[in-house]
Amino acid sequence: MIPHVVLTWVTTAPGGAENSVAELAGNLARLVPSVDVVWWRQGGPSAGSCAPAHVQEVTDWHGYQQVLAHACSPSDDRPVVVISSHRTAAADVLLAPNARVIPVVRHVVNADQVLRVISPTDGSMAERTIGTLPWELLGSVPVWVGISHASSAALRKHAPQARYVSTIHNGVTIPAEAPARTRPDTGRLLIASVARTVPWKRVDHLVRAVSDPRLSTAVRLDVFGEPGSHQPDLTRLATQLAAPVRFMGYADDLPQRLADYDLLATASVQEGFGRAVIDAAGAATPSLVPDAGASPELVLDGLTGMVYDPDDPNDLVAALTDALLDREMLARMGSAARALAEAWYTPGRCAAQYLTLVMGQQPRSLAAAQ
Structure with a gap:
């Protein structure tokens, strides 16, 4: 059965990652029947259009818990795969015990780097290093994604608990034609x-x-x-x-x-x-x-x-x-x-690679999760 896909994202400021998540959601939704995006705004921008994916924006922990639980309980009992990030991975594992969670690491991490992550118990933003993430929860994650070979290599080195790491470069929408240059030629x-x-x-x-x-x-x-x-x-x-x-x-x-x-x-x-x-x-x-x-x-x-x-x-x-x-x-x-x-750096190629991971995930039963 084709899984239902949920993307989760916590945004604290506008940036390239926000655009990449939105593009991935829209392109995945062209490949699978249904894609939900749970977009938690903590000072960052609105999700904008991720069409044809369905976007639900929240602004607090209570809203995130409710919306994610609903998104991960499709009416037709299809398996659910959550494409997460290191920020929400542990929370997503705890909140969606019947789903497979695939965290995406968007940094080149090192052993001492401070990462801001969502606490799975109360939704607060906590500071952790990669080695002190709640691996008792994350041990159930079947596969992690690095958005470059450098990102994947750093994760393998500093988080050996991550059982399998796949590399999927981001896709970026570029204009059909290069925009015309409009500036005057000053020689500078x-x-x-x-x-x-x-x-x-x-x-x-x-x-x-x-x-x-x-x-x-x-x-x-x-x-x-x-x-x-x-x-x-x-x-x-x-x-x-x-x-x-x-x-x-x-x-x-x-x-x-x-x-x-x-x-x-x-x-x-x-x-x-x-x-x-x-x-x-x-x-x-x-x-x-x-x-x-x-x-x-x-x-x-x-x-x-x-x-x-x-x-x-x-x-x-x-x-x-x-x-x-x-x-x-x-x-x-x-x-x-x-x-x-x-x-190479096309959103379609990126979505197709994620789809390969999504289709390879076998659903966990609720009994096994408990």
Whole structure:
């Protein structure tokens, strides 16, 4: 029997993960008869359209408990598979004992990294490391998903209790045609970065790089993303260094915006996927990424973008200088990046891979769960 699929998500701020969950829900609902989305807003955005999936938004623990229990009790007694995340996985296992729960890890975790998770007993947001998650509940999880090979490898290393880990790269909807560039040609290299301004995104490395005297008069860096805890420090740093940087805030029309940039640059070494790289590819804009985390999986060095040593500030400056001096190279890379995104990073491919996992899950009986 084809399972009923439920996706759960807790959102605390707008970002790429929210878009990825919504796209997965909509595309899965084109493949299976029914998909429910339980979207818990804790300061983050509304789910928007996940059509043809059915979305139910909640704002508190009581609502989450009720809606999830109802979503996991279909009237026709079909088996239920819950596609979860590390935040709600333990709660989902406890609240839906007759369902199979597949948690998705969207980070490159390490042993000491603090993860914010929902307590399965009272719904509060607790801070745990990967090793101190409630594995007495999570031991029943048959398969975990990492959204990149780097994410999966880190999970296997730091959470050996996860019995099986599958890698499914996110899918990203890109325009049927690359958006037209509308900015005037000033000769300056325009660089975009998409990152919430929190320390682990390491935006300060980009700010320092573009302030280098060899670059500062010929480049500009625009940072798109929700202001975070590091925003005041970054603003002060940019002022102190007289860096050519603008903080643009969150943009929901990112693919169109990125068409007006020569290059996307990132600095995080813990990126679980890096959706902005594929958004940029959809605009035929190449990316410059560190050789760490999932970034090297998304960018083929010298073909669809450039990869630099994150431990060597001079290597970042050198890569930006190469980009400044060879715009034809950037155009070729942008075209190749778009072709790669069209071929592989599609929402349909992503949904089909999740469907393979969903169809492989055998339902647990209530007696076994108890």
